[in-house]
Amino acid sequence: MRNVTTASTPTRNRGNRRAEILEAAARLFAARGFHGVSIEDIGSAVGVSGPALYRHFTGKEALLAEMLLDISSRLRASAAAVVTASADPHETLDALLDTQITFAIEQPALISVHDRELGNVPEPARRQIRRLQRLYVEEWVTVLAELHPSCPPARLRATTHAIFGLLNSTPHSANELPAQDMRPLLHAMARAAIDAAVNER
């Protein structure tokens, strides 16, 4: 009867609540913006009311910070995994595209918040998020550079940002197309756009 074994529900549903709150907050932030959403709004979205959130987060800004940190580190981690998994740059690029597309289709709210609300994150965390975002971009740029060594890095960086813009358009085209069709469409458009970017003189 050691505590470890009996702990079928260690602290009941601690992590669940946090995740639930983060998810609801992401949806609300995406729709109305960080300052357009009140603590009370977030609370009632998960069935508790207002100040209950302070049992899980130290404040509204901390909540946002954790949200953005989670997204950017997940993106960066999956990119790093993909890059080390394959030696062929073509395959790697396809895998990078696939993970970003999956993310954009499955988590449109997080995508929106991720590139709108960085300015509202307080300073200690902001730097770290920026760092992860930069590393993520550099992961792409490195792969592109392997494919086209003659292309200047600045151009590759601009290309990468443009591709992110293309892929992250999913929050806008919301339900125009089922994910099943959207996925290959975005992949084909992105591949073609990249080829055009690096092959132009």
Added chain:
Amino acid sequence: MRNVTTASTPTRNRGNRRAEILEAAARLFAARGFHGVSIEDIGSAVGVSGPALYRHFTGKEALLAEMLLDISSRLRASAAAVVTASADPHETLDALLDTQITFAIEQPALISVHDRELGNVPEPARRQIRRLQRLYVEEWVTVLAELHPSCPPARLRATTHAIFGLLNSTPHSANELPAQDMRPLLHAMARAAIDAAVNER
């Protein structure tokens, strides 16, 4: 000496102030979001302080509404002009790309606000802005449909949104590349992405 002729400065610099305020507000809204900017912030950005804005706009929401209405009607108008000017769909598409690229490069703040803050516009104006945005998209879809009649409209719409995402990435890649290089890069990427989108089976 009729008032018309003497009116070299009819109401002094009335329109200037309004435009100045709209421009400053756009910059601030783009950076911190509608609710993250106070009336006082906007005022001091143009050298007046706070409630002076009520001499020019009936309120904060009205200011935003006018801003978005201005953008969306300008985009829609320039698209309509381009479409009627040329008979060749290829030329038309190139012209549409050019105007959107110009806009994205010269007015990044307006672009940001345009697709983030619609939700904060009060109802009478919101519908009208949505209408203009829809018309703008349809202008693109019509041209694309002429080029590729076999492609289903929903796919063309999704393609158009993805292209907007690509072109409107300029606020993110800010100063990576000079406009002189950015412009043809975006054009080439967009053309290639469109071709890929409509040619896939």
Added chain:
DNA sequence: CGATAACGTTAATGATGGCTAACATCCGTG
């Protein structure tokens, strides 16, 4: 000159919202 309209200013008001305090409840554990 003197009215008046355009354009600003500062003070007050009323709402909202983030956050803290004080006070339950529930549950696993000694």
Added chain:
DNA sequence: CACGGATGTTAGCCATCATTAACGTTATCG
């Protein structure tokens, strides 16, 4: 059973903010 920690609740505090009020100051024009 009694304790304590995790988790909620409501009421209150204080700051911020949009908006209005009341009050100048010009400058154009009759």
